Amino acid sequence: MTNAQVTLIQIDNYGPWTVTPEPRREVDLQTLQSRLYADLSQLFGNREGYVFFTRFDNMVAVTNGLDADAHALIQESVGNRYPVTVSLSIAVDPAPAAALGTATSQLQDAGSAQDGERTEVLRGEPLPPERRTDDDVQIAHFDVNDATGKYTDQLNEFDSFINIEQGYAELMRYMRRAHDSLSFFVGGDNIIVVCDAVDETGYLDAIEHVREAVGVDLKVGVGTDRTAQAAGMAAKHALETCRDERTDVEFA
């Protein structure tokens, strides 16, 4: 059984900030958002966590192994370096989607995302060290079979993007519905899914579903470990095995 610790990261009162007193230049907003994400990748990543950009104003992290102090320090570091602050809400559940649901509710209970008074909230309970196990995090790393040969080197880049995007949209909904799992596009033709102990049949069905629905061929490497970093790296190696052996699903 997995036991995902998920952290919701929300920029405080961001929408209003972007248009006050006048709409701010889009290139500066894009720079701010992507650098904040890059910094959070390092801040969580240095502690074995993973962060996904999601909507950029709301990001999702897998944080097994990070206690409340580590979260507080990350929150403080953002506040020291950005014109915006972030709220953090932590929850734990065997099902990643359920953990994120709890994390979201905790933050919603503290006030609206656009409430100027609700800043730097830190809520929720990390998984106690004594309850952590080597199976807490399952990461599945999908990519598209021969994306370069079939899309990038052949199609208008926007049509390549639409294909990848459709594969992602289909997979994210399927994995959410069938397995309470959270899927994130991470660039190129790569999708990382934080899973609830899905087995080989589950992954084969997901691949089959995406192929039938939108005609995109995926393969997947799966890793399980105490932290997102360790599980994710195992998943990457398993995906290399898929590539070498021309298989669809490999477990590390």
Next chain:
Amino acid sequence: MTNAQVTLIQIDNYGPWTVTPEPRREVDLQTLQSRLYADLSQLFGNREGYVFFTRFDNMVAVTNGLDADAHALIQESVGNRYPVTVSLSIAVDPAPAAALGTATSQLQDAGSAQDGERTEVLRGEPLPPERRTDDDVQIAHFDVNDATGKYTDQLNEFDSFINIEQGYAELMRYMRRAHDSLSFFVGGDNIIVVCDAVDETGYLDAIEHVREAVGVDLKVGVGTDRTAQAAGMAAKHALETCRDERTDVEFA
């Protein structure tokens, strides 16, 4: 009539680099990608252009006003600061999708995205200064009506994300098919579309289509100018007018 100058930005041989000699740590790849995007936002943005992250290994820029020298300098600056290099391909067309199609073909003709020898390509002809007009770029800035109230403050963050994502997926395909236009998610509930002189009816139809297809309510501000920056800022102000007047479509 618009006349979009579009630049395709492709990281050279990126896929192989990410797994050579071993898969690289995901948090470092995420940091690299998002910082490269942030830097390109500034490098193009300082010259009135817009860049969209798209797939991160392939990015799309609207570059009216940037000549070949400006592109070469941006390419050199990336090479001076990153472990990867980028190829750039420029094309001009009244229809943004057609411009990107030409830009893509030029780069494909130079070699595969995964050809280790094909690096720092710079292809294509910018729009000559004497042919530039004040109507060259049309930018439409969409957002979701009351996204915070209906989604962010109510749903599991992943379900908010799925809703936004479905709205985006539907709009990107519709605008591509109906108007040869390029739609990009830019964070939060915002989508920026580079358009081919679409009129009010066109935008109303697009909004209606997305509402019917996936139940997501959009509104849009539209701006037209010589550069992406000027058109985009006008679009943002028009979107503020939508918000104040509770209208669906506003032209600057």
Next chain:
Amino acid sequence: MTNAQVTLIQIDNYGPWTVTPEPRREVDLQTLQSRLYADLSQLFGNREGYVFFTRFDNMVAVTNGLDADAHALIQESVGNRYPVTVSLSIAVDPAPAAALGTATSQLQDAGSAQDGERTEVLRGEPLPPERRTDDDVQIAHFDVNDATGKYTDQLNEFDSFINIEQGYAELMRYMRRAHDSLSFFVGGDNIIVVCDAVDETGYLDAIEHVREAVGVDLKVGVGTDRTAQAAGMAAKHALETCRDERTDVEFA
């Protein structure tokens, strides 16, 4: 005759901010300062200017070719992306030190560096385009002869640093006093000096002075042009000539 346009960049009310409400973590301050400097390097550098980190809370830029609008946009971009704001003051003079003196006075007249109300000041007049010439900026790029062989590969790194630092300290005072010029350490064993039309004898005397005072052997390449970027690149090539020909002073 040179005609340097110099901009003083001052972080507004920075000292108090660093200790309010409690002293902020030093690593975050270091990150903030060095990234702000990196961004300013790009923002001014994309417009052919040079920025020097100086004290980090006060930085000095050579900005020939940048008008008031360009300065305003840079100021806005910093405000959009950092928790602090900057004030800018521009002045022009044949002597770089005199230009910086005027720029400093203009800012001091607007209020104290630690006045919480004095934010985002923008003062001073750029050089009008019609008065600009190809001789406006003279840049001298010094380095230490065989610094790697004599220092880096031989001494305790701190003693290497002390030697380089002493050479710099001596040169900065000499060039300030003898030539109203501004010297900046830019890393490694490199010092860039913004000069007031100094001739070969002037540079030979400076090198001789530093050798006698602290025993550090320098050489220098000198470039002159309309902008800092062009003059600085010419100076670098001239310094390469010094290296190849084993000479002490070369003009581009």
Next chain:
Amino acid sequence: MTNAQVTLIQIDNYGPWTVTPEPRREVDLQTLQSRLYADLSQLFGNREGYVFFTRFDNMVAVTNGLDADAHALIQESVGNRYPVTVSLSIAVDPAPAAALGTATSQLQDAGSAQDGERTEVLRGEPLPPERRTDDDVQIAHFDVNDATGKYTDQLNEFDSFINIEQGYAELMRYMRRAHDSLSFFVGGDNIIVVCDAVDETGYLDAIEHVREAVGVDLKVGVGTDRTAQAAGMAAKHALETCRDERTDVEFA
């Protein structure tokens, strides 16, 4: 007794890289160097270490608490994100200058800083966990009395800088000679010194020496702890006490 663990960070073969095949644009080099420093500040800082920029191509870190694996991960992360690599050499000694001397020698033994084959060296032994104590790191945080009132708000910025710089140059040499300690300018009017168990008299003498030699008035807060981060934060609080009580030396 202190027991400083010091790490020398050296960019591999950096000098030749900056001029190959042609001299690279100075603004890109400045951006690269300052961002690398910012990233190292975070990478070491997230593990309670301090990094100082020193010459930028050679940086010095205080790394008590970081083992060899943490160093290897930082080295890998830099290699994944920059066009250059770094070598690291670790040493421990009661006297910080002696530790840096050993660290330097270890790296010099591995080859020249400009040897293209000597890359990503990792040498030296961290302090074993069982030998670590709460007195291992002493940090002294100096600043200049009323720097804003006496310098920044009064003088030409370059003359303010020369004054601060002279104070620093004098202190760095004095502390090196008298106390085997390492002094680093960290921006504004701040100098951080990694010390070898210096007592109150020692600090009073240092302040007196700098005042007599160059007329710059310093004060200092001192902290001692297991890590640089903890000792440095204690020193900052002690410096606030100096400010409040108008004293010259305060120990946390």
